[in-house]
Amino acid sequence: MSxxxxxxxxxxxxxxxxxxxxxxxxxLRATGSGATYKLFRQCALAIxxxxxxxxNAKTILEAYPDFDVRIHQQDRGIRLEVLNAPxxxxxxxxxxxxxxxxxxxxxxxIIYTQSELEHKRVDFETPxxxxxxxxxxxxxxxxxxxxxxxxxxxxxGGHSINKEEYKYTKTVGHELGLRGLDICTGCGPGAxxxxxxxxxxxxxxxxxxDGRYLGLTEPGIIxxxxxxxxxxxxxxxxxxxxxxxxxxxxGHGIIIFPGGAGTAEELLYVLGIxxxxxxxxxxxxxxxxxxxxxxxxxxxxxxxxxxxxxxxAQQRYRIIIDDPAMVAREMKLGIDEVTRYRxxxxxxxxxxxxxxxxxxxxQPFEPTHANMAALEIHHGLPVHELAANLRRAFSGIVAGxxxxxxxxxxxxxxxxxxxxxxNIMQPLDELLQAFVQQHRMKLPGTxxxxxxxxxxx
Numbered sequence: 001m002s003x004x005x006x007x008x009x010x011x012x013x014x015x016x017x018x019x020x021x022x023x024x025x026x027x028l029r030a031t032g033s034g035a036t037y038k039l040f041r042q043c044a045l046a047i048x049x050x051x052x053x054x055x056n057a058k059t060i061l062e063a064y065p066d067f068d069v070r071i072h073q074q075d076r077g078i079r080l081e082v083l084n085a086p087x088x089x090x091x092x093x094x095x096x097x098x099x100x101x102x103x104x105x106x107x108x109x110i111i112y113t114q115s116e117l118e119h120k121r122v123d124f125e126t127p128x129x130x131x132x133x134x135x136x137x138x139x140x141x142x143x144x145x146x147x148x149x150x151x152x153x154x155x156x157g158g159h160s161i162n163k164e165e166y167k168y169t170k171t172v173g174h175e176l177g178l179r180g181l182d183i184c185t186g187c188g189p190g191a192x193x194x195x196x197x198x199x200x201x202x203x204x205x206x207x208x209x210d211g212r213y214l215g216l217t218e219p220g221i222i223x224x225x226x227x228x229x230x231x232x233x234x235x236x237x238x239x240x241x242x243x244x245x246x247x248x249x250x251g252h253g254i255i256i257f258p259g260g261a262g263t264a265e266e267l268l269y270v271l272g273i274x275x276x277x278x279x280x281x282x283x284x285x286x287x288x289x290x291x292x293x294x295x296x297x298x299x300x301x302x303x304x305x306x307x308x309x310x311x312x313a314q315q316r317y318r319i320i321i322d323d324p325a326m327v328a329r330e331m332k333l334g335i336d337e338v339t340r341y342r343x344x345x346x347x348x349x350x351x352x353x354x355x356x357x358x359x360x361x362x363q364p365f366e367p368t369h370a371n372m373a374a375l376e377i378h379h380g381l382p383v384h385e386l387a388a389n390l391r392r393a394f395s396g397i398v399a400g401x402x403x404x405x406x407x408x409x410x411x412x413x414x415x416x417x418x419x420x421x422x423n424i425m426q427p428l429d430e431l432l433q434a435f436v437q438q439h440r441m442k443l444p445g446t447x448x449x450x451x452x453x454x455x456x457x
Contacts, residue, residue, distance in 0.1 A: 004063060005087040011080050011095055013104040036114050039219055043106040043236060044069050044082070046223040047099060048089040061223060061404055080107075098229045105141070105234040112140045113238050130362045134237070134245050135351060141235045143214065143250060144350045150339045152214070153331050154184045154251035156266045157191025158259025158440055159225050165258050166194050168291040168324065172255065173198025175328035178206060181335070184251055186243075187215020187234060188225025191257040196230040214250070218243045221262075224402035239364045240395060244269050249352045252335045253285035255327060256317075258294045260440035261401065264301070264431070265394035269361065271309060272387025274316045278356035283341050285334025286317040289327045300434055307427040308390060309383050360388040367396030367406060369413055372453075377420025390428075393418050397432075400452025401441055410452045419456040429455050 045067050066084040080103070082095075089099045116122050116136070123129025138144050153176050157169060173183060173195030183199050185192035196213045203211035215231035218240055227234055237243040247254070248270060256267055270286060273279060288298050298319050305313050320327050339349070347354050365371065375389045396416055399406030410416070419425075432453070435441050441449045 006064070006067075006084040007087045007090050007093065008083050009081075009085065009090065009093065009095055011082065011100055011103070013078065013107075036110060040107060040110050041067070041069055043110065043219055043222055044103050045085075046226045047102045047106060048082070048086045049223070050089070050099065050226045050229060080104075096229070098231070102227055102231065102234045106236050109137065109141060109236040112137065127357060127359045127362055130242075130359075131245065131249070131353075131357065134242055134249060137237060137242070138235065138246060138250060138351070141233070143233060143235055146348070146350055148349065150252040150335050150342070150349050151181045152184050152212070152250055152252050153181045153195075153335070154247050154254045155191065155195040155257065156186065156247075156254060156259065156263055157194075157257030158263050159188050159190040159192065160260060160440055161190045161258055162439075164291050164293055166190060168289075168294075168322075169194030169257050170198035171324040172257075172289065172327050174202045175324045176331065177202030177208070177211065179328050179332045180206065180208060181328070181332065182212035182214070184212075184214040184216065184247065186221075186225060187217050187227040187231050188221075189228055191259060191263075192225070193228040193230065194257075195255075196228065200230060216243050216246050220399070220403045220405070223404065241362055241364050245357060245362060248273060248284075248355060248357075250350065251352075252338050253331050254287070255331060256286070256288045258290045258297050258440070260435045261394045261397040261432070264304075264435075265391050265398060267301070267305075268309075268387050268391040268394065271305065271313050271316055272361060272384045272391060273355065273357055275309065275313055275384045275387060276356050276358055282354060283334065283337045284355075285331055285338070287320055287327055287330060287334075288317055289320045289324075290322075292322040295321045297434070297438065300431060304427045304431045308424055309387055313383065313387075358384060358388070360385060361391070365392045365395055367392075367399040367416070368409070369416055372396045372416040372418055375418065375420070377418070377424055379421060379424070390424075393428075397453050406452070415451060416453045417456055418453055422457040425455050425457045 042061065045061065045064055064084060064086065068083040070081040072079045072081060089095055116133070122133045155169070169191045176183065176195065177199030183195050185195060199211065212233060213230050214233045215227050216235050216237060217225065217227065218237050220240065222236065235246065237246055244266065254270060256263060274284060290298060298321070302314060302319060318330065320330065342349060345354060372393065375393055377386070377389050377393065379386070381389070400410045400416060436449050
């Protein structure tokens with residue numbers, strides 16, 4: 001039994017998903033036998049656990065073994081009964097409004113995803129089919145707003161960053177908000193929370209009452225990176241590949257702050273896409289930025305990109321150190337260019353249809369020991385394919401670090417083995433060692449980092 005303080009409560013939806021079909025309710029019955037129920041329980045607990053001092057999904061899920069969520073169909077709609085929920089999600093026995101909204105967002109996305117799969121309405125065999133699926137998931141969530149000019153700045157970065165780096169992300173967010181830009185992040189703590197927090201103040205200064213703080217997550221990572229309370233639009237995509245595609249489809253530019261393996265995965269993903277021959281003329285502002293103390297981090301990341309993907313890949317981004325106002329100005333100018341480009345080609349403002357995403361970037365990668373060992377990491381591959389495989393390698397490291405299933409797999413079978421060309425493995429090893437030394441692989445104060453990987457040349 002857990003000795004943590006818990007609360008029982010009954011909640012009803014507000015603003016969305018007031019009704020469910022009898023079949024949908026049956027799938028979500030709290031018997032614990034169905035995959036849909038287990039998935040929703042996991043996401044709901046993660047949302048209720050916002051502010052946790054752990055980034056270990058296994059630890060978080062095990063901390064509340066008696067947590068349960070039950071769904072009741074009523075004449076006037078649905079009601080959720082939560083049992084043994086984390087007490088921090090409540091004030092005077094009332095669930096915090098943002099938490100309640102996000103729980104029903106999770107329910108909406110899980111139900112829709114299940115319905116699409118059951119009715120076989122998804123074409124997973126073609127890149128166009130998967131993109132269409134991502135579009136429908138975002139449209140169902142109300143994320144796509146026609147008639148709204150481009151202003152969505154995506155901010156990526158680590159959940160495990162120091163106070164100086166966090167303050168910097170907040171200052172950049174403030175500068176972005178002063179220029180009327182909205183914020184989209186992975187919705188968690190650290191570099192995902194800072195830009196949102198900073199922009200709330202500047203949006204208030206500019207009397208922007210419809211500011212958007214969009215959080216995109218997926219079931220495997222949500223427990224380790226619970227949504228921060230500033231998020232006013234939460235979307236749970238089915239897997240990391242759909243989540244990454246959603247970022248580059250709805251975002252009009254990307255800022256990357258200091259981070260660890262997950263941030264490197266994101267950088268490799270976007271560079272791999274931008275390096276595709278069909279995307280080389282497409283404007284997409286990409287800025288790497290942090291405080292002065294983070295300059296060595298970005299220099300090492302820059303050198304790693306040069307050693308693996310080459311000089312051309314390095315030209316697709318700009319590094320700006322210790323200048324939040326310049327970051328915001330450059331992002332605004334870049335988004336203005338995106339706006340003109342889409343006007344000229346009659347492309348939608350709210351979804352980047354023109355961006356070519358190769359099928360290799362869309363296929364879900366399951367980080368098993370066999371799959372990690374089989375990754376081809378050598379310079380004989382086209383550069384965008386090498387980026388795709390390096391992205392998968394980092395995705396596996398993230399799974400082994402913080403995801404429940406990955407952690408259990410490492411405990412059972414030992415570290416992953418990643419092999420490739422020596423002239424790639426060496427800079428990869430140096431980069432990962434730097435992440436460990438800088439405490440970027442897990443939250444500070446949660447014990448020494450034990451690598452979940454082994455590199456082989």
